Amino acid sequence: MTNQNVLGKQRVNERLMEIAMSFSNSNDLPATAVPELMALFGEFLAQPKNNLLKPLEDQNGKGIAKTNTWIDSMRASSPTRTRNNPENREQIHWKLFHPSALNMFDQIMHKANGKQIVVFLDYDGTLSPIVADPNKAYMTKKMRMTLKDIAKHFPTAIVSGRCLDKLFSFVRLTELYYAGSHGMDIKGPTNRKNTKNGSNDGVLLQPASEFLPMINEVYKILVEKTKNVLGAMVENNKFCLSVHFRCVDEKSWAILGEQVSLVLNDYPKLKLTQGRKVLEIRPTIKWDKGRALEFLLESLGFANSNNVYPIYIGDDRTDEDAFKVLSNRGQGSGILVSKIPKETKASYTLQDPSEVGQFLQHLVEWKRTNSHNHKL
Numbered sequence: 160m161t162n163q164n165v166l167g168k169q170r171v172n173e174r175l176m177e178i179a180m181s182f183s184n185s186n187d188l189p190a191t192a193v194p195e196l197m198a199l200f201g202e203f204l205a206q207p208k209n210n211l212l213k214p215l216e217d218q219n220g221k222g223i224a225k226t227n228t229w230i231d232s233m234r235a236s237s238p239t240r241t242r243n244n245p246e247n248r249e250q251i252h253w254k255l256f257h258p259s260a261l262n263m264f265d266q267i268m269h270k271a272n273g274k275q276i277v278v279f280l281d282y283d284g285t286l287s288p289i290v291a292d293p294n295k296a297y298m299t300k301k302m303r304m305t306l307k308d309i310a311k312h313f314p315t316a317i318v319s320g321r322c323l324d325k326l327f328s329f330v331r332l333t334e335l336y337y338a339g340s341h342g343m344d345i346k347g348p349t350n351r352k353n354t355k356n357g358s359n360d361g362v363l364l365q366p367a368s369e370f371l372p373m374i375n376e377v378y379k380i381l382v383e384k385t386k387n388v389l390g391a392m393v394e395n396n397k398f399c400l401s402v403h404f405r406c407v408d409e410k411s412w413a414i415l416g417e418q419v420s421l422v423l424n425d426y427p428k429l430k431l432t433q434g435r436k437v438l439e440i441r442p443t444i445k446w447d448k449g450r451a452l453e454f455l456l457e458s459l460g461f462a463n464s465n466n467v468y469p470i471y472i473g474d475d476r477t478d479e480d481a482f483k484v485l486s487n488r489g490q491g492s493g494i495l496v497s498k499i500p501k502e503t504k505a506s507y508t509l510q511d512p513s514e515v516g517q518f519l520q521h522l523v524e525w526k527r528t529n530s531h532n533h534k535l
């Protein structure tokens with residue numbers, strides 16, 4: 160038996176315990192169903208070739224694999240079909256290993272007991288639904304009110320690929336931390352005046368400021384080069400750029416990808432990654448949403464603390480960097496927003512922004528009822 164199988168089994172046992180505990184007090188699944196689940200696990204363990212057990216590192220965080228053609232890579236990052244067949248083994252495996260954060264709410268809170276919860280939230284696809292026009296990705300009023308409530312009880316940060324100004328124009332809450340440009344532009348709350356000079360622009364860190372002129376230069380070139388690709392749109396996110404292909408006919412994806420790639424050949428200090436129907440151009444510095452999460456925890460005084468419980472909710476490949484940090488620290492919970500199985504380091508899932516809203520509301524209610532028992 161290989162090490163990977165042993166680790167897999169250990170993890171299965173842990174997950175099984177968690178699932179059994181979560182259902183033992185609810186009507187959703189009687190405790191008698193546990194043997195069935197166990198048999199199911201056995202079946203999955205008997206299939207070593209299952210894709211979902213492959214390590215994530217192959218696909219994530221290292222730019223686009225050179226062996227992939229552009230078109231394959233762009234398709235892979237933009238799945239359009241959901242696979243909801245209940246008989247689908249991949250789907251069942253996915254649900255077992257990445258259960259709903261709503262169903263597991265009590266277990267998550269049990270793990271957070273006595274610790275300072277810090278909330279990290281991605282924006283697009285997490286707080287707002289994915290829409291065709293990136294300039295119209297509004298959150299609902301209800302989500303905004305929920306965020307306001309969350310920030311009253313926990314330090315809260317929005318971590319996004321967007322530039323800060325755009326992000327703030329959508330969220331409009333001065334009491335939050337913001338990490339824009341994939342964490343390369345970090346601001347603290349601006350609702351309190353700085354006691355020394357009376358002003359407070361909130362800026363905490365901009366690790367890629369030297370790249371600003373280069374990013375602006377490449378932005379102009381890309382706008383020019385892609386202007387004939389119908390539906391393509393280049394978005395300037397200050398320390399990074401997004402080339403959107405959501406509204407581009409699939410037949411033109413390869414051409415668009417090649418054009419972007421050719422431009423980047425002249426800029427070896429920039430790299431290309433992918434999000435949801437978007438090509439993202441970023442400085443090659445070792446900085447990502449995971450580093451931003453660590454920086455913010457440090458700024459809050461939790462660099463080496465065991466008394467903190469970070470909860471990070473995100474839907475995209477770039478959020479995997481943050482999930483990985485939590486998993487490496489053995490701290491907190493990573494929650495992936497997705498309806499379909501994906502390779503992820505997150506432990507839990509939520510289906511869509513409306514479930515994210517429900518989870519955050521549960522968190523506020525939990526805090527209100529338990530505040531006398533827990534730290535702030």
Ligand SMILES: O=P(O)(O)OC[C@H]1O[C@H](O[C@H]2O[C@H](CO)[C@@H](O)[C@H](O)[C@H]2O)[C@H](O)[C@@H](O)[C@@H]1O
Pocket residue numbers: 281282283284288289290291292293294296318319320321394396401403405434435436437439475477
């Ligand atoms: O880190 P995030 O907050 O998730 O930002 C990632 C990208 O989000 C935006 O693009 C995505 O959402 C758009 C609006 O729903 C959608 O049209 C697009 O296809 C998605 O990729 C944003 O426009 C990008 O700049 C961000 O990099």
